[in-house]
Amino acid sequence: MTAQIRLSDEDVAFLLTVLRNAVQPTTTQQLIDALRRQPSRG
Secondary structure, eight states, X not given: OOOOOOXXXXXXXXXXXXXXXXXXXXXXXXXXXXXXXXXXGO
16 A cells, blocks of 8 residues: 655745756656755655
């Protein structure tokens, strides 16, 4: 079973920024890792 995950508006904005600034295609795992490293998510 998969746990449901909710992203805040700030999380979505952060992920869009990561995608916009990427110099190459970004994998789902890279986006997850970036979100986990985001300071505001503690």
